[in-house]
Amino acid sequence: MKDSTALAKFSHLSGFRRVALLALGALVLCLGLIAATNVLAQQPVSGFNLERIQRATVFLIQAQDVGNDLEITCVGSGTIVNRNGLILTNAHNVAPSETCPGDTIVVALSVRLDEPPIPKYIAEIAQMDPGADLALLRITRQIDGRLIDPTTLGLPFVELGDSSSVALDQTITVVGYPGIGDDPLATVRGTISGFVAEPSGGERSWIKTSANIPGTMSGGGAYNSAGQLIGIPTTAPVSTIAASLACVWDTNRDGIINNSDRCIPLGDAINSLRPSNFAAPLLRAASLGITIQPLTNTATPPPPTDPPRFSRLFFSPSVNDAGMPTTVLRSLPAGSNSLYLFFDYENMTPETVYSLRVTTDGIPNPTFSLAPVRWSGGERGMWYLGSSTQPWPNGVYEFTLFANGIAADTARLVIGGAPQPAPTFSDISFGILDLQGNVLGNGFVLPAGNVASAEFLYRGMTDGTPWTAIWYYEGEEIFRTPEDTVWTGGAEGRRTTSISVPDGLLPGNYRLELFIESRLAATSDFIIAGAQEGVFPKIFDNAHFTTAASVAEARTSPAISTFAARTNVIYSVFNWQQIAPGTPWRMRWSVDGNVFYDQTQPWNGPESGQQYLVQVTGPDGIPDGTYKMDLFVGRLQLASIEARVGIGQLPIDRFALTTGAQLRGRIVDAETGQGIPGATFVLISDQYSVSDFTWDEEQIYATSISDQFGRFEIDRLLQFSTSDRQIPYSAVVVAEGYLPLSADGLVVEEGEDSSIDLLIQMIRD
């Protein structure tokens, strides 16, 4: 970005002959027009408008109402992602929790970029994904408590980029507030150093960076060279670490400021970015202004009371489509670039902070470590962390998992040397056997029945080698092959093993472990749910949309696939069968193909039932569009329904423009050079010229009223003209006691973002 100050000659010759003044004024207006046109056309432009990003970056203060005082409980950074005041940040910065118990969120802006931020607004949480540690805030009040109409805010904002397109070694810029409110904005540059895979977000659940980011910048923004937000610097403070607290007020009024006072958790240095693609559904949902609320089985189980625990750490070179390890490694040959650490977890909650510390030959390795972050899985199950996009240098690796700052478990792996020929089992998949002995089905979700079968590949086996298959149901062993079982299938091939229960396999979560001798060689989890429909499970049925005056009526209302525009309430209804409590299921909503709700959670209702109800509400009406609801168990899509609202297509947001030129400037008295407060700068839409302008708001692109220093700024970006399409703006400047100014043909040449700074001189009437 390169700013320049333009002396647009919107000025008049000062004179005493009032008769000639208007004629001269007209002449100078023409000059002003030409000058301004040239000024706008010649702006040097670049793709990265740092100033606009900085102005869109806010400092967030979470505070708690204590008597008549507000006590600061947490601080963080955030980024405005919508002109109506939607702010993206980390959930842990703003959501009430044990470490951050505040109930008020104050938004502070950098009015002057080289100074600390100034509190301006109060915000509320509009959307939140605690697992991804992301929250979207909506500015609702002025700092003095007055309500705000968000549509009138017109704040600078940044565009979400596609985080899946970032590449290793790409340069990024991170913007946020490095202190607890006493520092101006900071900009940190670095590169993408890797990616971390997790079940919750696949291969790019985290973007690793070499940038040295302070913990308080958590919730800020990381930008690509085009100025798009591609990641959110994220780390969660661990309350047990006193060194990570800033104690600055004597909140308990004992005359001493120490850890007994309310201290602000700061968090460790950040080396992980939550990809911006995680935030896209939240932003879409908040922009739509609609709420999705399940009305059935809403009771949540009590949180675990035991401390979080990690166990059964092992490594796999890859992960299959169901998020399961393909095999279990003992070592990894040199040149490998794919490795995943798998482990079991228990007693986890969304507030649990976990981290992974990796050392190579005893030296900390930040590239493969993960800074403390919030837990994004369920209460218990199998999890993984890994990477398949960068080479793992040779060495002895030690992986230590931490839960809430306490080391929980450690595993070692040697990487290097030639591939070791060793017997292996791999690629387990589950299904139902047909008469020819083939395992059929979708692989990891089986219908309820008496028999479940697993198929796996084997290599390097020797007949006579002892091997064992152990089956578990909800963590309890239910079957294992006899201890003296030996291998008889030859060196390599495909093999099947089954479990049979005469009374039928109960719905729930199952696991198979395969051992060669006493070594774990392969393992995988699977789910049994639903009735048999051939070899596939039938879990959800009769899914449909409807609308009704009440929740009770909605359960029995007929299916509807087309709704009138501005419908306020829509329900989705479906039946379910044989799904055990605790089974992970997922509900995903999209509009016009764009996901705006995606939640995976354990099933917490009865095994079978009818009329599961989900309510979709929009206080101002549900926006037109084609809405779709998909239901999954594990990663298997089991139901999908679609309905149209209004014209079946989302309206175009004409304010969503994020590329263009930022226009601002100063209006001054031509004689004195003093700023003129209260002057009005009117930027007329490109469809009208000054002569067409009839002082109708509909003809206006944007207006600004100058402040006490005569400064003004247009809150919408000016669109670039292209060789195919010219976008000529016009402008009128009026102030009492001064001759009005006007100009046509203000054009910004095609290019990238820029800032335009005008100096407008007015002469007295």
Added chain:
Amino acid sequence: MAVIEIRERAPETTQRQRYSHYFAVAFCLFGLLLGLNLRDSALFATTQYADTRAGIRAFYPENWLIDTSSPDYVFRVRDMTEPGFKTTIQVSMEPVSPQTAIRNVIEALSLERMQTLAQYTILSIDPYFLEDQPEAFAVSYAYAAGNTDPFLESVPEVVRGMDILTIKRGQAIIISFRSDADTYEQNLPIFERFLNDLEF
């Protein structure tokens, strides 16, 4: 010594000359009146606004910025040349029930403004005479207004306002006038002329 006095005989003005004089005086007067008229036309020039759906016809000062795009009001005009707060006239309509009294509308309006306007203070509530209306009230109030752009550094201004409220055909009609407190009295005649010309 004899003094010989030569005196010019007083000229007799002709009828034509007399008419010329009268015409010159009349022309000057006419010019003066025309000038005054032109001045008034410039100062009090108006533009017509008509909304057949809302059943409103009004004349607002020329070159004031009109806005009809908001759902909050039928129309709003502002004098953008004013320094500081832009003098505003606004007409809005709210549906009411037969049980709704004007006082109820005033209360609802006050509650809303208390939440959106800084230092909102009602100065007076008085009956007001509106032609063809059986009952109307005028609510005078004041509040502090500032620039909505958080990046600009503007000093808040004290704004004085007056709402004229009446109920007609199941609609509460709220005609609002707001101006900088310093120029309120000076600008009030503009509002009075607006009210005189307003048809609803």
